[in-house]
Amino acid sequence: MPINVLFAAHEKRWAQYEAPLRTALDEIGVEYSLGTDMPPSEVDYIVYAPSSPVQDFTPYTRLKAVLNLWAGVEDAVGNPTLNVPYARMVDDEGLTQGMVEWVIGHTLRHHLGMDAHIVNPDHAWVPDAPPVAADRPVGILGLGELGSACGLALARLGFPVSGWARTSKKIDGITCHTGTEGLHDLLRQSQILILLLPSTPATENTLNAETLALLPKGAFIINPGRGPLIDDDALLAALDRGHVAHATLDVFRVEPLPQDHPFWAHPRVTVTPHIASETRAPSASRAIAENIRRGESGEPFLYLVDRDAGY
Numbered sequence: 217m218p219i220n221v222l223f224a225a226h227e228k229r230w231a232q233y234e235a236p237l238r239t240a241l242d243e244i245g246v247e248y249s250l251g252t253d254m255p256p257s258e259v260d261y262i263v264y265a266p267s268s269p270v271q272d273f274t275p276y277t278r279l280k281a282v283l284n285l286w287a288g289v290e291d292a293v294g295n296p297t298l299n300v301p302y303a304r305m306v307d308d309e310g311l312t313q314g315m316v317e318w319v320i321g322h323t324l325r326h327h328l329g330m331d332a333h334i335v336n337p338d339h340a341w342v343p344d345a346p347p348v349a350a351d352r353p354v355g356i357l358g359l360g361e362l363g364s365a366c367g368l369a370l371a372r373l374g375f376p377v378s379g380w381a382r383t384s385k386k387i388d389g390i391t392c393h394t395g396t397e398g399l400h401d402l403l404r405q406s407q408i409l410i411l412l413l414p415s416t417p418a419t420e421n422t423l424n425a426e427t428l429a430l431l432p433k434g435a436f437i438i439n440p441g442r443g444p445l446i447d448d449d450a451l452l453a454a455l456d457r458g459h460v461a462h463a464t465l466d467v468f469r470v471e472p473l474p475q476d477h478p479f480w481a482h483p484r485v486t487v488t489p490h491i492a493s494e495t496r497a498p499s500a501s502r503a504i505a506e507n508i509r510r511g512e513s514g515e516p517f518l519y520l521v522d523r524d525a526g527y
């Protein structure tokens with residue numbers, strides 16, 4: 217009997233994903249039917265994104281797994297009707313590589329002080345060479361798929377890299393911290409701070425008035441993680457008094473960022489519209505198909521969400 221795969225994401229994604237998903241499913245050699253509309257009681261797998269029309273999983277009585285198209289899972293992780301294995305997206309070739317490039321780009325922008333030369337209306341000749349990477353400690357909050365890949369890439373460029381995670385780890389080239397003390401130690405030394413934590417109750421306002429004050433004066437913040445990781449008012453206050461030199465923010469509590477939000481007009485804030493990285497259809501489709509292959513052959517699913525931890 218063919219397996220039924222429901223693509224339950226925004227319809228514009230269907231146009232992007234239908235062909236790559238068919239190619240990837242063909243490659244794993246299962247008989248399948250793939251579509252955006254099928255009787256719930258006949259669905260085996262749901263490919264899911266936050267804009268999904270499926271919010272109540274109860275009618276999906278033979279569902280084997282929900283496979284998230286994105287890395288972030290905060291929209292569905294607390295859904296009490298989702299009672300089957302729930303996997304998030306890990307897409308090394310697309311999502312991870314894209315995030316590494318975005319983080320490196322924005323880190324180098326601040327490290328090299330590029331803004332002063334790109335926008336220089338007074339034609340000021342200030343020959344202050346930037347420090348080398350070895351003299352610019354970088355901190356990364358979150359050492360998962362994305363945080364560790366970014367950390368390793370920054371370490372390869374010569375930056376001293378520290379990272380913070382929930383559980384302790386050993387990663388060559390990254391000094392790893394855990395716990396509140398570990399967070400505080402990392403913040404005290406990070407001239408550039410990158411946030412790649414998931415949005416969970418435990419990570420909300422990780423950067424607040426108290427923790428922002430621990431950063432060295434003139435630190436830079438880069439947040440491609442999630443908006444709720446930062447207390448917006450505390451960040452604005454730290455920017456206003458120059459304690460934080462600049463914040464590059466890709467993610468916000470409300471998206472699109474409302475036009476009247478002070479971040480838009482703040483001279484020390486760069487807003488990017490949640491584009492740090494994206495799941496890329498061909499590689500993400502292969503990741504989805506691999507989990508379906510595993511489900512069908514009785515192997516454990518990859519990248520299962522820890523429902524208790526919330527990520």
Ligand code: NDP
Nearest residue numbers: 287288358359360361362381382383414418440441492493
């Ligand atoms: P992972 O789940 O692989 O990594 C999450 C990391 O955060 C882990 O190191 C984890 O610790 C750590 N962490 C979680 N909770 C805590 C806590 N309470 N205290 C300390 N550390 C904690 O996620 P990814 O790396 O794949 O993605 C990270 C986030 O990036 C996503 O959740 C999403 O929000 C965001 N993202 C943004 C995109 C964009 O375009 N802006 C694109 C894709 C993702 P441990 O290792 O111990 O579990």
